[in-house]
Amino acid sequence: MEIPLRCTALIALAFALFSFPERADAQQYTDKTGWWLIYFGDNKLNDKFGLHTEAQLRNHFAENQVETSLFRLGLNMYTSKSTIATVGYGYFYNEPNDTELPFAITREHRIWQQFLTRHKSRQLFTEHRYRLEQRFIEFGDGQPSLTDHRMRYRFQVIFPFYTLSPYLRHYFLAGYNEVMLNLRSNSAEIYDRNRLYVALGYQVSPKLNFQLGYMNQAARQPGLASLEINHLLQATVSYNMDDLMRTFFRPADRPENPDR
Amino acid sequence: MTDFFRLSFLLTVAVLSGWPNGLLHGQSTKVYSDAFGVQGRITFTGELRDSVLPEKGPYLLEWRRVEGDTLYTYRISGTLKNNLPHGTWTREEGDWRYALVPGKDIRPALETEGVHEVWKGRFEAGRAEGLWRYAAGAPLVNPERNDSPLRIEARMRKGVIAGDFQVTDRRDPAAPVIIEGRCDENGVAAGTWILRYREDGAEVTERITFDAGIAAERTFERGGISESDGRTKELKVLLNAARDSAAAVRIGSENFGPETLTGKAGAFTSRYLYALFGAPHGPEEFPLDIALKPPVFKRFEFPLSEEEVVLRAKTEEAAEAVLSVLEALFEERNLEIERARSPELDLAVAFLQAVRSRMRKVEDLMSASRDPLFTYIDRNHGGAAENLRALNRGAEVRGKFYEEDVRRLDTVATASSDTRYFRAVYDLTKAAEPGITRCLRTIDGIFADFKKEGELKALEARITDSAALLDSLYADASGMAAFIAERFIAGQITDDLRAYANTDGYTEALEAGSKLLRDMDTLRSLYPDWEKIDRAEQNLEEGYRYFAYNPYTGERDIELKVKVRFLRKVKTVLLPYLKTQVRESGNLHNLVESTDRFLRTESELLRFAFLDERSDKRVERRLRKEDQPARMYRIFTAHMKDR
Structure with a gap:
């Protein structure tokens, strides 16, 4: 399934423009800085199934922040050449590193379902990711546990530089925007957060790449009237022990060779 | 009795008994004392201040000063008006030396000797006016009498001698000095001065006639023989000229002292009128410097x-x-x-x-x-x-x-x-x-030679360093570098060094040396290129492999087996052709150009591998079939110029 480049760009633009509904309400924003260290892995077991693994360390040793440790495990089902369906489990552990912060230690068990479609043109690689989450949250301060539901949508673009020059072939530019909405009846509680991300990447091989980028996260925090704005330095390593990227890129990028 | 008490006693007796007191009634008296007793006293009317005389009334100062074995005594008396002397004044000074000698009985005798000086005349508003008399002698003199050994009389006006004056010095009876003269109203010597004195045992009468303050004519009479000063004529000429406004000489407006007069006249004027009559000196406690200004003289000025x-x-x-x-x-x-x-x-x-x-x-x-x-x-x-x-x-x-x-x-x-x-x-x-x-x-x-010499020395040092560096760089060279070392370093550079050493002129040496340096720098900078040229074929193939790799697919975007024929052609025809051009470069300029051409072509060959438009394919096919290296190069470079 391929869509034209211009169409993809338009979708991305529209998504970026409408992904901050609260900002128009002149709410107060507070700014925080932090960093995320992320590992992603998709490991194909056979033509139909594979494993998704993920680990994230967020804001460890950052000042006045909530430190988060996150682990996900999922079962990938390769439904077509460019689509993947995944179901999985995630465990989250949140702990504020400052006693002044109005957050308690929380543990979260999360079940999630995801559908991912990939598209590519000669210059761009785009990806739509839809995800549903069932969240079971335990609070460390004795409050009753909470069960919550959330849906997320992420639109990602990757621009490999190899089309510009053979000398830049390992480098790419990546960017995405993701919006998360709570499934609640109270409309004021629907918006959860939005993430806007841009990064420079280095593709070592079809299986391995690194990214270093900036993420802007606007999150609604429980009990806070204003959105919390996070300016995050994000370092990502992706290691896919399968031929996902290889099979995805190969057919279109292989030049026609008249000598064949 | 110690010396101190003895002296103290004597001084007290001198002050208290020698000076009349109690004559001035209704006045104040201030007494001054020192280690020897009473030093002096001032009798005055009104207020006594340090820097100015009392306003009016009679005034009397009596003082003594001790220096070594000499006792100086002073007495100044007169009347004051508007804080200035006004009326008749008498001023006395005495210099006394004393000694205690054995007496006729048990008591010692006090022997004194000294000089008594008296000035007497009238002041008007603080300036001497009318006849003033001066007398000096021992033990006591009276200027009103004619028996003083030394007497000077002068008519004063506004503090200066402005009229006749007379000096009579008979202190040495064998050599008396008598001077008669006159000054004009400004105190400038005028008229004819007559000086009588003895010189070398003979009586001399010297006459000096002043004209406008200048001693215009001098005659000397010795033993009845009269002689004139040799400069008289010249002085007359100058005086006549000085009265002509257009002349280069004139009578100066400055006043000069007795040094203007030569001979005895100058000495006598200095001694009697300047040192004695004109310069009464007194204790510091008398706050007014009263000067009886002596005659002044004029000189010719040459403006x-x-x-x-x-x-x-x-x-x-x-x-x-x-x-x-x-x-x-x-x-x-x-x-x-x-x-x-x-x-x-x-x-x-x-x-x-x-x-x-x-x-x-x-x-x-x-x-x-x-x-x-x-x-x-x-x-x-x-x-x-x-x-x-x-x-x-x-x-x-x-x-x-x-x-x-x-x-x-x-x-x-x-x-x-x-x-x-x-x-x-x-x-x-x-x-x-x-x-x-x-x-x-x-x-x-x-200095230009020094500079040239210094420049050439510096140049030679740089050449030596550069040559050593070049030698070490190419010492173990192989392949193209070895060829270059033999062809250019052992050949051209050595010849150029020899030529530089034989250069005579500064300019030629500077040019030759600079060129040599440039050439050696060029060879040094080219050194890394020789290995690139030696490995060109291998580099090209590796480059194709490296750049063909697609990190997103893990495969080569360019199939080498497709390019193998093209690469073979390039390696067997184009690159040898370009290498030959490098080797056959006749001079460094050509060597640089051909090296640059080689490396540029190699780089373009790498870039060419990724060009996949129809024209690129067409050129590739043409190149594969081409056997003429020059034509191959032309086709390739022309194509890449547009890409």
Whole structure:
């Protein structure tokens, strides 16, 4: 399934423009800085199934922040050449590193379902990711546990530089925007957060790449009237022990060779 | 009785018994004391202050001062008006020496000897007026009587002698001195002064006739023989000329003292009228300096002519110009340090130092000529001649290190009577300029040689370093580098070094050396390229492999087996052709060009691998079929120029 480049760009633009509904309400924003260290892995077991693994360390040793440790495990089902369906489990552990912060230690068990479609043109690689989450949250301060539901949508673009020059072939530019909405009846509680991300990447091989980028996260925090704005330095390593990227890129990028 | 108490006793007796007191009734008396007892007292009316006399009324000061074995006593009395002496005043001074000698009985005898001086006359508003008398002698004198050994009488007006005066000194009966003279109303010597004295046992009568304060005529009468001063005629001529406003001489307005008069007349005037009559001195407690101003004298003044003023200005300008050049030269260049390197430079520096010294002297002389008294000197004679002689001193110049060389500065003939002072100095100043110009040229030339010498030495050092570096770089060379080492370093560079060593001229050496350096730098910078050329085929193939790799698919975007024929052609035809061009480069310029062409082509060949438009494919097919390397190169470069 391929869509034209211009169409993809338009979708991305529209998504970026409408992904901050609260900002128009002149709410107060507070700014925080932090960093995320992320590992992603998709490991194909056979033509139909594979494993998704993920680990994230967020804001460890950052000042006045909530430190988060996150682990996900999922079962990938390769439904077509460019689509993947995944179901999985995630465990989250949140702990504020400052006693002044109005957050308690929380543990979260999360079940999630995801559908991912990939598209590519000669210059761009785009990806739509839809995800549903069932969240079971335990609070460390004795409050009753909470069960919550959330849906997320992420639109990602990757621009490999190899089309510009053979000398830049390992480098790419990546960017995405993701919006998360709570499934609640109270409309004021629907918006959860939005993430806007841009990064420079280095593709070592079809299986391995690194990214270093900036993420802007606007999150609604429980009990806070204003959105919390996070300016995050994000370092990502992706290691896919399968031929996902290889099979995805190969057919279109292989030049026609008249000598064949 | 100690000496101290003995002296104290004597002084107290002297003060209390010697001076009348109690005569002035209704007045105040202030008594001063010191270690010897009563030192003095002042009897006055009204208020007594340190710096000014009382306002009015009678005034009496009695004082004594001890210096060594001499006792000085003073008595000043008169009346005051408006804080100034007004009316008749008497002033007395005594210098007494004393000794205690054995007496006729048990008591010692006090022996004293000394001189008593008295001035007596009238003041009006603090200035001497009318007849004043002075007398001096021992033990006591009275100016009203004629028996004093030394008597001086003078008619005063407004504090100066303005009328007749007479001096009679009979202190040495064998050699009395009698002077009679007159001053005009301004105190300037006038009329005829008659001086009678003895000289070498003979009685002399000297007559001096003053004209406008100048001793115009002097005659001496010895034993009935009269003789006239030799300068009388000349003085008359000058006096006549001085009355002509257009003349170069005039009677000066400045007043001069007795030194203006030569001989006995000057000495007597100084001694009697200046040192004795005109300079009463008293204790510091008398706050007014009363002077009886003695006669003054005039001199001829030789004012500067307009021409001389212009000459002075031009001289100062010329000297300043020379000095500014020389000061700048000595400041900017290390002449003192460098002068030992060359006899010519040594002598030139010595010469310029002498000129600088002379110009400073000229400036001093010109500056001194602005002193008002300068015009009272006949500047064409006397002191002026000495000034010119001073300028001539140091005219012979020798080097500091090479003393055998001598150079002479211009001099002025000071013996010439018609030499005019300012003209002479100006001519001397201007005369220095050509010599300075020559010296400056010499110094410039020598320093230019030094600079050239230094530049060539620095150049040679750089060439030596560069050659050593080049040799070490190419020492173990192989492949293309070995060829270049043999062809260019052992060949061309060695020849160029030899040619440089045989160059005579500075410019030629500089050019040859600079070119040599450039060439060696070029060969050094090219060195890394030789390995690239040697490995060109291998590099190209590796480059194809590297750049063909697609990190997103893990495969090569370019199938090498497709490119293998093209690569083979390039390796067997195009690259050897380009290598041959490098090897056959006749000179360094061509070598640089051919090397650059080779490397540029190699880079373009890599880029060409990724071009996959129809035209690129067409060119690739053409190149594969082409066997002519030159044509192959042309086709390829023409195509890549557009891509």
